[in-house]
Amino acid sequence: MTAQNTGLAAAAEKVKLIAAEHAAQADATRKLAPEVVEALREAGFARHFVAAGRGGAQGTFAELTEAVLLVGQGCSAAAWCASLSAYSSRFAALLPREGHDEIWASGPDAFVVTGQPPMGKGTAVDGGHRLSGRWTYVSGVDFADWALLCGVVGEEGRFFAVPRKDFTVLETWDSVGMKATSSHSVVVDDVFVPSHLSFSRTDLVTGTSWSPVESHNVPFQAVGGLTFAAPAVGAAMGALDACVSVLSGKKQAVTSAVDLVRASGQVESAKLLVEQNARVLDDREFTPAAMARNERNVAYAAEVLVDAVGGLVRAAGTSGLAEGGALQRFWRDVVSSSSHVALRYETASVRTYPASLYG
Template sequence: MPADTHQETGLGTGAEKVRVLAAPHAQDADRDRALRPEVVEAVREAGFARHFVASALGGAEGSFGELVEAVVSVAEECPATAWTASLAAHSARLAAHLPTEGQRTVWADGPDMLIAAGLIPSGRAVPAEGGWRVAGRWNYVSTVDSADWTLVCAAAPAPDGPPRLLFLALPRGSYRTLPTWDAIGMTATGSHTVVVEDVFVPEHLGFDRTELLTGRNTSSDADVHRVPFAAVAGLTFVAPAVGAALGALRAAGTVLTGDRRTPDREAVLTRAAARIDAARLLVQENARTLDTRDFTPATLARSERNAAAAAELAAEAVWTLIRTSGTGALSAGHPLQRFWRDVVTASSHKALQFETSAARSYAAAVLGPRDATN
């Protein structure tokens, strides 16, 4: 297994500034269903957007481990801000699969462009001279209202066989958004719907989804740009959930160890803390796997399993805390209920479900492929 040779980029220092700024606005952001513009700009200035951008374009080419710790730290104060920070970094990593000319176009004004991504292939791309004409509708595109660019996945007809799936980069202004995000948690992530109506996208602003899934990258030799998607997909969403669980633990501590402190309540707090620490260790293991490039079928399956398990542990821990804290913790102004809603919403993401890919991948790695007759 190769050693992790990444150098610290200073993202932790930037994250601390974001954390301090976001904390007093977290409750208002939850109520208003949007982050304050100054908080979004702080995420940009902290270095999240540039963390995985190529060094040749002014980016940091940072490590997954450093990013995870920064995201978890921010999420202890404001999970929605941490979600925004995590997506800013990971979506830029996706855009690093664009051809060289496309990367230069996206980051022409510097490496701190905020990029959103619609990962589900919900649109169509019709070949046109020099590129494609794109149309479609993509749901749950987090942070799109703040994005400078948005990546969307669309199906393009192939001469023989199934359609070719492409990621296409669209500049702000070439699409519109519908305010459809109405979930009870992570309310300020702005995970709205993107609508594209017959927009031309030049060839250099597109790449084949297969490269993303396999970890191949014909446009970059950087290690962080050559990662199988299964190893990193869950990490994007579970790190904010684990940080939110840590925030919930702190919020619950003032309730469970106050005037009504009892051995039973101390046990609840201790058990929840152990579950959250276990979740954090699983997330850290996934980051190490990425940074050391340990990409065997077994480790890839374990990474999917770890992400799902970490999300489940975080959700179980916070549910135990809120159930034991009483109705006071469910009041609109109490931070514990906000963290609870955020953890539940984050952990419901498809990338964090055992029943989707994690169980199938891990069982195949341990037991071999499933018998098609079963």
């Protein structure tokens, strides 16, 4: 397909600067500054996949990936939330037409967050369902307008869109990395969800929507862990910049130079892989082999990024681990983000990629 430039990548340059300015504060307070949240909203991350008819950008995966990489160089947590806000709106697009009317009633910039594992239980009632449950690791929930939560109804998995007034947030996120993603727990207690705010999990898996927008009709396997890998790559790019800053003007040992060169190659290779994944999605190359390769790519990228940032810390030496310094923060963030279940070989690719090789 022909890429449509929405201006998101250009706007992300400004977000990068604002996020970088507040990154140390975000790490210390465990939440994004209001200025950063507003910058994400103004840049258009939440509206990126929203239909043009709703005032959205109806953008591409490639431009979103580029924008997330940029923000990640300034603040890993901001990039994580930027990515999740865009992809969660893509999920919300699977709701019936009346659901679109409600989610985006006030405009396309509503922040939607997602609890993907089926941790709730829904009971069918007249006009919809009653939903209860507790969902962990719901990133960006501090500033969410809606939560899209998966629950089980009989034998079926379903997603339910719940407005902010109808769920409680428990501050349970306590990771040593990606501290400011607000990946807390969400609790819903016997809330009525009308039918137009729910859709089958099967629709998400198969990428089936009534909407004609191409990005709303993409199999879940094809996207895979790109949502999480792109922020990790951006963070590693930020770590590379931070390492160079530490080493500039210092006499470098040969070992530092070797570590720096190796890490730069690893970061660049991971960047190329996530960019390839985005092109596959925009080109709608949804063959089993292409989708399996996408899964492999993000798992491999996560693996090499952890090695890369470790090498950058070695290259920088003790000064690179200064409390409050950017390098050690990026290091923790990359290690934390790369542990996500969607970026693990056994989850992302072992079941599918070998089969694509064997034919």
